[in-house]
Amino acid sequence: DGPNGPAMVFEQRYASELNFICYEGPHALIAWLAGIGIGVWVVGACLLISYLCFHSIEKRGLWHPLTRRRFGYFIIGLEPSFW
Secondary structure, three states, X not given: OEOOEOOOOOOOEEOOEEEEEOOOOHHHHHHHHHHHHHHHHXXXXXXXXXXXXXXXXXXXXXXXXHHHHHHHHHHHHOOHHHO
């Protein structure tokens, strides 16, 4: 109980099954796996783009037309003058 009476407890529930409380019981495992999957997807995509970009720069050079065409957004957008 709080100073103004009974404390309110909020629970998130699954919309189509109101007896199912989110982030508890079996849903906790699903939520953790989904969070890990999203994290791997985001970090993996960034690492893959970085690897391909730097590999192309090492192989062809920064201002080679193929490098600029494929990765120009990342190269030009990451220059300090654009921060």
